[in-house]
Amino acid sequence: MDFVGAYSGANLSFLFESLLETLKMAGLAIILSLIFGIILGVLRFARIPVITQIVAIIVDILRNLPLVLIIMVSYFGLRDFGIQLDVFSAAILALTIFEAAMISEIVRSGLNSISKGQMEAARSSGLSYTQALRHIILPQGLRRMVPPTVSQCIALLKDTSLTIAIGATELMYAARVVYASQTSYMVPTLILVALIYFVINYSLSILSRRLEAKQI
Amino acid sequence: MDFARVWAYSDMIIEGLQVTMLASVIALLASLFFGTLVAVMRISPFKSLNWLGSAYVEFFRNIPLLLIILSVFFIFTPKGWIAGTIGLTIYTTAFIAEAIRAGIQSIPKGQMEAARSTGLTYGQAMILIILPQAIKVVIPPLGNQFLNLVKNSSLLAMVAGGDLMYQADLISSITFKTMDTYVFIAGFYLILTIPLSFLVKYLEKRFALSG
Amino acid sequence: MKVSTFLKRAILPVTAAFMLAGCGSSDSASGSKENVLEKIEEEKVITWGVKNDTRLFGLMNTETNEVEGFDIDLARALTKEMFGEDTEVKLKEVTSKTRIQLLNGSDIDAIIATMTITDERKKEVDFSDVYFDAGQSLLVKKGSDITGVDSLGGKTVLAVKGSTSAINIREKAPEAEVLEFENYAEAFTALKQGNGDALTTDDSILYGMADEDPSFELVGGQFTEEPYGIAIKKGNEDFVEKVNEALKALKDSGEYDEIKDKWIKAN
Numbered sequence: 001m002d003f004v005g006a007y008s009g010a011n012l013s014f015l016f017e018s019l020l021e022t023l024k025m026a027g028l029a030i031i032l033s034l035i036f037g038i039i040l041g042v043l044r045f046a047r048i049p050v051i052t053q054i055v056a057i058i059v060d061i062l063r064n065l066p067l068v069l070i071i072m073v074s075y076f077g078l079r080d081f082g083i084q085l086d087v088f089s090a091a092i093l094a095l096t097i098f099e100a101a102m103i104s105e106i107v108r109s110g111l112n113s114i115s116k117g118q119m120e121a122a123r124s125s126g127l128s129y130t131q132a133l134r135h136i137i138l139p140q141g142l143r144r145m146v147p148p149t150v151s152q153c154i155a156l157l158k159d160t161s162l163t164i165a166i167g168a169t170e171l172m173y174a175a176r177v178v179y180a181s182q183t184s185y186m187v188p189t190l191i192l193v194a195l196i197y198f199v200i201n202y203s204l205s206i207l208s209r210r211l212e213a214k215q216i
Numbered sequence: 217m218d219f220a221r222v223w224a225y226s227d228m229i230i231e232g233l234q235v236t237m238l239a240s241v242i243a244l245l246a247s248l249f250f251g252t253l254v255a256v257m258r259i260s261p262f263k264s265l266n267w268l269g270s271a272y273v274e275f276f277r278n279i280p281l282l283l284i285i286l287s288v289f290f291i292f293t294p295k296g297w298i299a300g301t302i303g304l305t306i307y308t309t310a311f312i313a314e315a316i317r318a319g320i321q322s323i324p325k326g327q328m329e330a331a332r333s334t335g336l337t338y339g340q341a342m343i344l345i346i347l348p349q350a351i352k353v354v355i356p357p358l359g360n361q362f363l364n365l366v367k368n369s370s371l372l373a374m375v376a377g378g379d380l381m382y383q384a385d386l387i388s389s390i391t392f393k394t395m396d397t398y399v400f401i402a403g404f405y406l407i408l409t410i411p412l413s414f415l416v417k418y419l420e421k422r423f424a425l426s427g
Numbered sequence: 428m429k430v431s432t433f434l435k436r437a438i439l440p441v442t443a444a445f446m447l448a449g450c451g452s453s454d455s456a457s458g459s460k461e462n463v464l465e466k467i468e469e470e471k472v473i474t475w476g477v478k479n480d481t482r483l484f485g486l487m488n489t490e491t492n493e494v495e496g497f498d499i500d501l502a503r504a505l506t507k508e509m510f511g512e513d514t515e516v517k518l519k520e521v522t523s524k525t526r527i528q529l530l531n532g533s534d535i536d537a538i539i540a541t542m543t544i545t546d547e548r549k550k551e552v553d554f555s556d557v558y559f560d561a562g563q564s565l566l567v568k569k570g571s572d573i574t575g576v577d578s579l580g581g582k583t584v585l586a587v588k589g590s591t592s593a594i595n596i597r598e599k600a601p602e603a604e605v606l607e608f609e610n611y612a613e614a615f616t617a618l619k620q621g622n623g624d625a626l627t628t629d630d631s632i633l634y635g636m637a638d639e640d641p642s643f644e645l646v647g648g649q650f651t652e653e654p655y656g657i658a659i660k661k662g663n664e665d666f667v668e669k670v671n672e673a674l675k676a677l678k679d680s681g682e683y684d685e686i687k688d689k690w691i692k693a694n
Binding site for chain 3: 011167176180183
Binding site: 060061063064065066067068069072073076077079154158159161162164172186187190191193194197198201202205 | 274275277278279280281282283284286287290291363367368369370371373381384394395398399401402405406409410412413
C-alpha cells in the first residue's frame with residue numbers, strides 16, 4: 001500500500017475532475033428519474049384501464065433486475081435496434097430507467113397513503129378527479145415522498161459507480177485508472193474514493209433530515 | 217434473439233444461478249444477525265455503543281457497494297464469491313439495522329419499562345419482549361432488503377465471484393451475442409426476484425392489516 | 428376524459444424533452460453503414476480505440492492526462508502516415524470486454540488495443556496485417572512450482588474477461604480453475620495477494636507487470652501465438668488496405684522499430 005504515491009497531486013486532481021463527471025451524471029439522471037418516476041407513479045395510482053396494468057408490469061420488471069444488467073443492455077443491446085448511444089447517454093438512460101421505476105413505487109405508495117376519504121371529500125366539493133388529484137392529493141403525497149425520494153437519490157449517486165461496467169468516465173473509473181498505473185495504489189485509492197462518496201451522500205442525508213424536521 | 221446459442225452454456229448459467237442464490241441467502245442471514253446487533257447498539261442506553269452503531273450505519277449506507285466488495289476482495293483476499301458475500305453483508309447490515317431500529321422504536325416505551333419492572337434485565341426485556349413485537353413491523357422492509365440483495369449480488373461478477381452476472385460476462389465474450397446473453401440472463405434474475413416481490417407485497421398487506 | 432387531459436398536459440412536454448435529449452445524444456455516435464475512410468478524410472479526425480490500463484501498450488498517465496504506450500505511438504504514427512499532419516487523433520478507452528461491441532457501434536474508427544487476430548473475431552470485425560507478435564504466457568511469483576502450462580493442474584489461473592487468453596487457457600489446462608477479472612490491474616493485484624497461482628495473458632503485457640514488480644517472473648515461454656491486429660469495422664476494405672500500406676511503410680522506414688524499442692525492452 002503506497003498512500004503517498006497514490007495521493008499525488010496529479011492523481012488527486014484526476015479523481016476530483018471525474019467527481020464532477022459523477023455529479024453531472026447523477027444530477028441529470030436524478031432530474032429525469034424524478035420526472036418519469038412521478039408520471040409513472042401517478043399512472044399507477046390513477047387506475048386507468050390497460051395503461052395502469054402495462055405500466056405496472058414494466059415497472060415491476062425493471063425494479064426486479066440488477067442495475068448492472070440494465071446498464072449493459074442499454075449500452076450494448078440497443079445497438080441491435082440501430083440506436084447508438086455514447087457511453088454517457090447510455091449511462092444516463094440506464095440510471096433513469098431503473099431509478100424512475102423505483103421512484104414510481106415511492107410515488108404510488110405515497111399517493112395511496114392519502115386516505116380515500118380525501119378524494120371523496122374533494123370530489124363532493126365539486127372538484128373534478130384531475131383537479132382533486134392536482135390540488136389535494138398530490139401536494140400531500142409529495143410531502144410524504146420527500147424522505148424516501150432523497151434516499152433514492154443517494155442510491156442513484158452510489159449507483160453511478162456501476163457505469164464503470166461500460167467504461168463511463170466517472171469517479172469509480174478514475175479510481176481504476178489510478179490503480180492501473182501502480183497496483184500498490186489500489187487500496188489507498190479505494191479508501192479515498194469511499195470517503196468522497198461518503199461525504200457527499202452523508203451531507204445529502206443530513207440535508208434531507210433538516211427538510212423533514214422543518215415540515216413537521 | 218438467438219437464445220439457443222446462449223443456452224448452449226447452460227451448465228455455466230446453472231452454476232451462476234446457484235452462486236447467486238447461495239450468496240444472497242448467506243448474506244441475508246448474516247445481515248439479519250449483524251443488523252439486529254447494530255440496531256440494538258443504536259438504541260442501547262450506552263453512549264459509546266450508540267455512536268458506534270450510528271457510525272456504522274451512516275458510513276456503509278452512503279458508499280457504493282462496488283467499493284465495499286472491491287475493498288474486501290483486495291484487502292482480505294478471500295475467494296471472489298466470499299468477498300462478494302461479505303461485502304453484501306456489510307452493506308445490507310446497515311440497511312437492515314435501520315429497519316429493525318425503526319421497528320423497535322415503534323414499540324411503546326412503556327413496554328420496556330413494564331418488562332424491566334417485572335425484574336427482567338435490559339437484555340432479557342429486549343430479546344423476550346421488544347424484539348418479537350418489532351418483527352411484525354420489520355418484516356415487510358426486510359423482504360425488500362432481500363430483494364435488493366439478490367439484485368446486488370450481481371456485483372460479485374466484478375471480483376470473479378462466479379455468479380449469474382459473471383457467467384453472463386463470460387458467455388457474451390465467448391459468443392459475442394451481447395444482447396441475447398444479457399436479456400436471457402435477465403430472465404433468470406426475474407425468476408428469482410418476481411416471486412420475492414410478490415411475497416413482499418403480500419407481507420406488506422398482511423402486516424398492514426394486522427397492525 | 429378529464430384524466431386524459433391531465434395526462435396530456437403532464438406527459439407531452441416531458442416526453443418531447445426526453446426525445447429531443449435522446450436525439451441530441453444519438454447524433455454524436457455516427458452510423459455504422461457509412462464508409463469510415465471517407466468520413467475520416469472529410470472530418471479530418473480519426474478516433475482510435477485504445478487500452479488505458481495496460482502497461483507498455485496503453486496506460487493513462489494522470490500527470491499529463493494522456494494515454495501512453497506502444498499502441499498509442501503506433502496509432503499516431505499510422506495516422507500521420509495515412510492522412511498527414513493535419514488530421515486530429517482522438518483516443519477512446521476500450522477494454523477487452525467491450526472493444527468489439529464498441530467498434531461496431533460507436534464513433535470509434537479503428538481499434539489498436541492488444542487485440543489478437545482470431546477466426547471468431549474475424550466474423551465480427553476486419554483485421555489489418557499483424558503489427559505485433561505476442562504469445563500467451565504465464566506470470567508467477569518467483570520460486571513457484573509452476574514451470575509451464577502443463578503444471579497448472581489443480582491450480583488457480585487468473586485472466587481478464589473477454590481476452591483470448593481466458594478462452595485458450597481453458598483448452599490448454601482444463602484441470603486448472605480459471606478466474607476472470609475486469610482488467611489487468613485487478614487481475615495482477617489478485618495474483619499478488621494470492622487469489623491465484625498464475626496470471627495468464629500475452630507475454631508482452633506480462634513483461635509490463637514483471638517490470639512493475641520484480642518478484643514476479645514469466646515461465647513456460649509462449650504457448651500460443653497471439654498476433655496483434657488493428658480491428659476495423661466490417662465493409663471497409665479500402666481503409667484496411669490503407670492501414671496495411673502505412674504499417675509497411677513504417678516498418679520499412681525504421682520508425683516502427685523505434686517505437687517498439689522505446690516500449691518493449693524485455694523481448
